[in-house]
Amino acid sequence: MSDGILVPPVDDGRDHVQGPASAPVTLVEYGDYQCPYCGTAYPIVKELQRSLGDQLRFVYRNFPLRDAHPYAEHAAEAAESADAQGSFWEMHDALFENQEQLDDRSLIGFATELGLDAEQVARDLDDGTWAGRVREDFRSGVRSGVNGTPTFFINGVRYDEGWNDPQRFLQALRATAGAA
Amino acid sequence: MASGNTQQQAGILPAGTPAPEFTLHSTPDQTVSLAELRGRPFVLAFYPADWSPVCGDEMALFNAVLPDIEELGARMIGVSVDGVWCHAAFARARNLHFPLLADFEPKGEVARRFGVYREHDGVTERALFVVDDAGSIAWSYLSPIGVNPGADGVLRALESLRGTGGSETAAQRSAPPAAERGQASEARS
Numbered sequence: 582m583s584d585g586i587l588v589p590p591v592d593d594g595r596d597h598v599q600g601p602a603s604a605p606v607t608l609v610e611y612g613d614y615q616c617p618y619c620g621t622a623y624p625i626v627k628e629l630q631r632s633l634g635d636q637l638r639f640v641y642r643n644f645p646l647r648d649a650h651p652y653a654e655h656a657a658e659a660a661e662s663a664d665a666q667g668s669f670w671e672m673h674d675a676l677f678e679n680q681e682q683l684d685d686r687s688l689i690g691f692a693t694e695l696g697l698d699a700e701q702v703a704r705d706l707d708d709g710t711w712a713g714r715v716r717e718d719f720r721s722g723v724r725s726g727v728n729g730t731p732t733f734f735i736n737g738v739r740y741d742e743g744w745n746d747p748q749r750f751l752q753a754l755r756a757t758a759g760a761a
Numbered sequence: 762m763a764s765g766n767t768q769q770q771a772g773i774l775p776a777g778t779p780a781p782e783f784t785l786h787s788t789p790d791q792t793v794s795l796a797e798l799r800g801r802p803f804v805l806a807f808y809p810a811d812w813s814p815v816c817g818d819e820m821a822l823f824n825a826v827l828p829d830i831e832e833l834g835a836r837m838i839g840v841s842v843d844g845v846w847c848h849a850a851f852a853r854a855r856n857l858h859f860p861l862l863a864d865f866e867p868k869g870e871v872a873r874r875f876g877v878y879r880e881h882d883g884v885t886e887r888a889l890f891v892v893d894d895a896g897s898i899a900w901s902y903l904s905p906i907g908v909n910p911g912a913d914g915v916l917r918a919l920e921s922l923r924g925t926g927g928s929e930t931a932a933q934r935s936a937p938p939a940a941e942r943g944q945a946s947e948a949r950s
Contacts, residue, residue, distance in 0.1 A: 648856035649821040723826055728911035729818045 585739030587725045591640050597669050600638035605758045609640040609734040611722040614676040615650035615683055616730045623677040625747050632751055636758045643718040644730050652683035659688040661711035662702045671695050772876030773888060773903045780892045781874035785862040786845050793862055802893050802922055803836040804915050807877050809884040811843045811851035819909040824857050826912040833919040842869050842884055891918040
């Protein structure tokens, strides 16, 4: 239905970003930590990052389908809470590597293992401190035409050719890098 | 998923058409009718079947977008040819917070009226309608049956309804001059 254009565009000040701002290709993922497809996409993205190096900037935005995935919302909030302690990507990785155990106790356990202030993460979950931030991401995804997870955007344009074909995905990114 | 027959009906009702009348069961002992829905815009999402994967995703998405739809003053309603007990089990399993209507007997009759029934498949198209507070179709969209259309079109349509002002706003606009003049009876011929 949608034009498949990312709204709002990537904002280095607000978004969770890996890779240089000068990279010719920016890949944005809208994901849900409890979504099994996102779990499948996780190592694929890692591989793309390894292959493309400084050519690629990767951005993760939250798109939890709360009623379908009861742990997805708190998992997303836990990652935001970890971000406030400077460890977003460490938590992001821990969540995708432990998708089978995302209840609050596990989330707080990950915070402990990562050397974070786990009590702060627990308080943030109780207070819903980061719920608004997660909802902002979700809304931007809906506006951008995200209709399920994971949905990817390459330089702001939705990629509909199938992320689960890693070779094709890599070629699409390389082609964009070459054209940029 | 099952794209199969890509033949699409030419007949999806376009914007500006009055929504056809309907009364359908939402539960074994409750019905929802167009007349009851007047006064508030609503989103009507036709989908082929309760348990097929894309439908699950689409309804899960609208479920998650529900707060935004309600914030825009609208209701959300799903419709398929599945029966009420099937809908009840599906809604419970997926934790859906909006009603699912059963276009079950005569099968697909309401979908036909909206121009979104697939005769050969015996299911409805995957189609979205936004109906305004006066019961007129403000926006409609026919999706490829295997593709979840997303919710951005619906939100834009609801926003533009707000922007241009429904009948409520129009009434409010015309009210002050009449009151200023204080000659309401004269205005009536």
